[in-house]
Amino acid sequence: MISGSIPESIGKLSKLQKLGIVVNNIFGKIPSSIGNITGLSNLGAATNMLEGRIPTELGNCTNLQQLYLGSNRLTGKIPEQVIGIASLTIGLYLELNEFTGPLPSQVGNLKNLGALSISGNKLTGEIPSALGNCLVLEYLDLHGNFLDGAIPSSLNQLKGIRELNLSQNNLSGQIPEFLGKLPLMRLNLSHNMFEGEVPKVGVFNNISAFSVENYRTAPEACGRAPVP
Template sequence: MSKTTPPSLHFFTILFFFTLPFHGNAQNITAQEQTILLQLKSYLSNPPYISHWIPSSDHCMWPEITCTNGRVTKLEIINVNITKTIPTFICDLKNLSYIDLHLNKIPESFPAVLYNCSNLEYLDLSQNLLVGRIPDDITRLSSRLQVLNLSINSFTGDIPASIGSFPQLKSLQLYSNLFNGSIPPEIGNLSNLEELNLNFNPFLPQAIPSREIPESVGNLTALEFLDLSENGLSGSIPNSLFLLKNLTVVYLYKNRLSGSIPRTVEALNLEVIDLSNNTLMGTIPDDYEKLTKLTGLALFFNQLSGEVPIGIGRLPSLIGYWVIQQ
């Protein structure tokens, strides 16, 4: 009489068959990722700040590395005086989504090698020695990018129009560079943008075909923080700006903005408004009386007239306001 294999044993055999190769593949990927990181250590000339990167330890436990499900997803090497460019093999870490190399001395131009990091969501290269123009093909970075911080470098020329082509971008930090070209209206296409900081750049009036704040800023429906201070901008403040309902902070001080302050305010979450050091005229909008979350209001060194709306002095959160009218 022949014996038959129980169905449960068949299932176990099949499961065991499919599990073995996968487990082996996972081990191979883990070993490959550690090899890449050790290659990075060698490329950086075996510096003391990552002396703990050794083959006998688990690279997912290294402080500069974060792993998710055993895969390297985050690389943070901050303020250690890196003086070399970013190597091409960095994107061989296929799951890498977060790179923070700020406060180093990384030289040369924007590192196009990062175009190969297909899962990149967060990139901070601020406070380095990067120079030249931001390339027009920067859109070759991952479309999943949510944070781009290139502040405190020496980038020059225009901010490329292509910067407006990142559908998921929430934070764009380009302050304290040497941009002396134009601010593209395409920034208004970043519908998920929450933070935009372009201040401390020498945007020269004669070099900017349209040196005004574009009306399309009103398309940034997710915008919370806007800093365009000290940029030599002229023209009027777009009426659409104060219709952004998520807006909390507006810094437009030390520009050449003229005309009246927009009368209609629907940004009821505003906490700080600084429009000082411009040439704004007219009266302070009555709608400012509705800003119950406002803690700071600076309108001094303009050419405003009329009375300060009485309700501003009664705003419950206001710590101080500065309005020197002429």
């Protein structure tokens, strides 16, 4: 297991393509010089003790296909320059940090991204409608934040989505019926503030694949009284 910080001099490795330091004792901040490694395609630094903000310079790495920064102590807003890196295709994992503020609309630039996880942070505001532009997304996990408002109708464009977790937020309104028409294998909407009837199509008919605990439902939807 490696201990220490990422040196500023890492930016001199201009031809580096892959950097993997997952599950170590790496602490301190991500140096802004990492933006000099413009050919970087894979950055894995999850499960460390990295802190501070993600440097906006990371957005210069326009060949990134995978970015794993989950399970650290990163703070501040998610930089628009980073979440909008259009080359990201395999996965963007920022879960279990302390990010605040809204999810930037630049997430809509990730039109070829397969997996997005920003769970277990402190994100606020509404789910941006631009998320519907991530047309090939198969896995989306935003649970454990403070997101509010309704589920945007633009998510009906996620025709390849297999797993969607929006639980443990402050989402409200009705659960949209279009979710039942998506090819979902797992859907978790529990611990929100949804109201109305639960749709009766698609994944909603599979009790093992759908979770909706703490849902303020109409009595006739599930054959029981609403949650008080």
